[in-house]
Amino acid sequence: MGQVTAPQGTAPMTGVNVDKLDFMTTTLDAAIGWSRKFSIFQYPFITACCGMEYMATACSHYDVDRFGAGFPRFSPRQADVLFVVGTISHKMAPVLKEVYDQMCDPKWVVAFGVCTCTGGFYDNYATVQGIDTIIPVDIYIPGCPPRPENVLDGLMKLQDKIQKQGLRAEHD
Amino acid sequence: MGKPLPSDYKVTESRSMLLNIGPSHPAMHGVIRIVAELDGETVTSIDTEIGYLHRAFEKSCEQGHYNVALPYSDRLNYVSPLISNIGYCMSVEKLLDIETTDRCKYIRVIMSEISRVTDHLTCVGASSMELGAFTVFLYMIKAREWFWEIVEMVTGARLTISYARVGGLKADLPDGFKEKTLTAIAETRKVLKEVEGLLNTNRIFYDRMKDTGVISKEDALAYGVTGPFLRSTGVDLDARRYAPYLVYDRLDFDIPVGEHGDNLDRYYVRMEEMQQSMRIIEQALRDMPAGDVAVDLAGHPAREVAIEADKMVDEAKIGHTRGFQQSVVTADPTLEGSSGAAHKNVYSTNKLVALPKKEDTYGNIEGLMNHFKLVMHGHGIRPPKGEAYVPLEGANGELGFFVVSDGSDKPYRVRVRPPCFTIMSALHKILVGDQVADIIPSFGSVNMIAGELDR
């Protein structure tokens, strides 16, 4: 029976004697949810101005890497979260659908920026009025462009969603 | 194991390969589709397809009154939005034949140059990242954040700012702007020095950028290419020199010009342009006329009363407007620069164009009528019938807004001359003959901004 000691300087878990701790039990759902939410491989589908705020969120000032989501995978086959960043025009819509279809389950979609949520103020002949008319969306981050704090808030909500879904990650 | 090939085997057919790059691709510059025909590793021809970010800017401007076009113009070149804002306002002011105040001109120059610096930081950072220099990207974005904090201090937003108005600016500069900007400039100079240390003598960077993406002077001029791209070929053409606008003729700055027209020269030109822009900002901060802080009460100092803005509005709504004209409104600290005194510094006094200050709007009937006439449907800014075009130096080249007015309160036609459109039309001259891997640095140095290209 091995001894597990808490690292120097950390507070012990309340009610649990860490020195006697050999293993923890949890549900499979929670464990899988926990591991998925902290290893997000994003596919940043960047089109427009929101891309600048995406860059700012990903870089050192606001740092999305501390959430485990800092590694963009530029192939939809290797990604699990599709960040749709920026306005989607009708010319681009089939490309978005194709990229979404190429991703494997479980997959999540984040609509980043108000143009992807509802079309923004581009109520014209060229713009898709919200990408949820084409693909199912999990998290909507409004803003034109959203501040990096908004983005991180949306990311944390996505992580809560992933955690709750666990093994049942599917889209209805 | 299959049968071995016969000894007299000859190649009977060779075909080129079509490689489709985009529209969704890792290069962080924007959506574009390049179909490259390859013979082994060499690019033999390319076909560019654009229009994936067409958001109907020109038609949107025709739908509302003149100031409504400003948020749309922010999203054209979204890395240097202030230049587009100011360019549009200058064209409309040309139509109206009004002059802005001197202080407004200096502030416009400072904000344009800050935009130019953020544009070049993003361009060099992103294209370096694509070549593998990830640290450079992080450093450049760190420097860009400092400038965005300054822009946020002045305009309220980091990226899509809608700061300029026809006739002036939204608000004057807040307190502490000068010190913060000078600090940011000093820190950015250090970052640029670090980046130069990382890239200038880096074997990989140098080899990948030298003699790739070459365009000749004649080709560049034939395609209408302007800006850092043209200057890297050796042509000294900058709208701030050949068509001086705002206060550029009073400021002292150099135009960096390259020699070979390759990617490395464009990198050097952009790095040096950032230094020159920071030099312009320092001079403008020094030479800017001081804002009039004290309100000219036209001989009524004894009745000077300070009143808070929200109290003033509440009082005005129930009709207690006596004494407003002589009062000094103190605005909330988040609206610094928008109070009445500052309003006069940066906004034209032409009643046909500029909203009156709030003390007048709520304080007397003339101000209220003026505000009404400028804001309601069917009224508003009405330039005389005609057209105007003012060329500016955008971050990518000559930017100009061709505005046609039919005398009503809505613009009849707003055409933006996109600087990167001409560079993209010459893309086949740049990429053909190089290898596939050279597409990345060459395309990066084009600094294509899809918002401006597709409008």
Add this chain to the structure above:
Amino acid sequence: MTNAAASILEQLAAKFPSETSELKAERGQQWGYVAKGAVKKVLTYLKNDCDFNILMDLTCVDYLHWEEKAERFEVVYNIYSMSRNERIILRAKVAEDDAVVESAASIWPGANWFEREVWDMFGVRFTGHPNLKRLIMYEEFQGHALRKDYPYSKRQPLIGPKN
């Protein structure tokens, strides 16, 4: 800014008196009208003899509801000369039923994409253009988007609902 020698307006008035009209300097720029059939001739003269080497912009304006304009479209050429530091903005009136103009792509290769965009957005055809197809909108799009009679919000989705 004009130089000491004759400005381009005077030169054009002297060389093409019947094909150009309303040459004037206004609001800081030099403007003029050129007859539709003489566009290529005048532009070639500007490029070769007057050293107007950069075509800055080529666009179109749709004057659908203006009573005083008999022709519906006006194609606008914005040309700049580096050596003379002069700019001229020439316009050619194009009627709706005969919306065809000679292409300037053989004079300035940069005109290629500009003319494709004018075809895409306005429906003005350019003869002699190497590759006149849509540039900004997709091929399946019906109509010309920047015309005044095309509704602002009329979407033609390729996929997804029509809303």
